[in-house]
Amino acid sequence: MLDPGGTFACVPPPLEVTWTYGPSEVLDKLADMNRTIILLAGLLAAVPVLFYLLARSESARDHTPSGLGTGNSPITIYCAASNQAVMEAIVADYRRQRGGNVFVNYGPSQGLLSQIEVSRTGDLFLPADDSYLHMAQRRGLISEMFPIGTMRAVVIVQRGNPKAIHSFDDLLRDDVRWVQANPEAAAIGRITELTWQRLGLSKAAEAATAAYRGNVTEAAADVVIGSADAAIVYDCMEHNYPGLDIVELPELKTAVSQFGVGLLSTSRHPAAAKQFVDYVTSPEHGLVRYREYGFHELPNDRPLTNP
Structure with missing residues (x-):
């Protein structure tokens, strides 16, 4: 081709571009690259945070007793209904004096044991009789047991x-x-039924019983509202119902429950749970409340009875 000056000018042929990917595929590749860059940047930014968390973890491990959790970790205790009033007082004392956070689930002993077995949650189990602790231990649910006191079966009127x-x-x-x-x-x-059986009174007791209630407080409530003249309860219940009287039947003289608290093997906060157990079983703290609420102390160093 001649340029305006009469000389030939060399013009390169049109450039042919061959696309390996279509336009939409190119955009997808660019988006993938952007995501990768963002991910790498996020990882780099997280490194200092990870080092900080690891350092805190090591520091906490150095100052934490053996086992999971610390003394300030929140704990849950499954507690028999017969112990509700005294446990409410102890938990209030503990929160005020130690700052611990304790959640309590009240109910009948067998019902609580069933809950523990199904849910595998919680930290402590305090039934109304130590036979339930031994049941739980045989099922692998209890790692340690600590005695507290005794209660006697009586009639409330x-x-x-x-x-x-x-x-x-x-x-x-x-x-x-x-x-x-x-x-x-x-x-x-259960304790009353075993007593009736030993005395050969089971059939007579069953025939004369007007109703069976879910737990000891429900039985006592029937007397309070007047729907029953009497109920079999623990003697410590007299503290909860000052308007009622306690009658000790000769036939129930041997109907005594020894009870304690067990550390659940599934506890996520055993250090905090053990700290609360120490408070409950302390002669200066929890046991003072138990005496105040009408429970009986165990002889010194007496272990929980075997079933």
């Missing part, structure tokens, strides 16, 4: 004992309506 109930035979009278806790759910019901 209206103030002044208007039905003149003094023996088992009085419970069999037609003019007496009495209730007891379900032996399939509550420790007091």
Whole structure:
């Protein structure tokens, strides 16, 4: 080709571009590259944070007792209904004095054991009789047990004992309506049933019982509202119901529950749980409350009984 000056000019042929990817594929590749860059930048930014968290973890491990959790970790205790009033007082003391956070689930002993077995959660188990602790231990749910005290089975009646109930035979009278806790759910019901069996009174007791309640507090509530004349309860319940009277039946003389608290093997905060156990079983703290609420102390160094 001639340029305006009459000389030939060399013009390169048109450049042919061959696309390996289509336009949409190119955009996808660029987006992938952008995501990769962003991810790398995020990882680089996270490195200092990871080192900081690792350093904190090592520091916490150096100052934490053996086991998981610390003394300030929140814990959950499964507690028998018979111990509700005293446990509420102890937990309030503990929170005020130690700052610990304790959540309590109240109920009948067998019901609580079933909850623990199914959920595998929580930290402590305090049933109304140590036989439930041994059941839990045999099932691999308890790692340690700590004794607390004893309770006796008695009859609770209206103030002044208007039905003149003094023996088992009085419970069999037609003019007496009495209730007891379900032996399939509550420790007091189980202890009472075993006592009736030893004395050969099971059939008579079953026939005369007006109703079975879910736990000991429900049985006592029937007397409070007047739907029953008497109920089989633990003697410590007298503290909870000052308007009622306690009658000790000769037939229930041996119906005694020894109880304690067990550390659950599934506890996520065993250090905090053990700290609370130490408080509950301390003669200067928890045991003071137990005496105040009508429970009986164990002889010194007496272990929990075997089933």
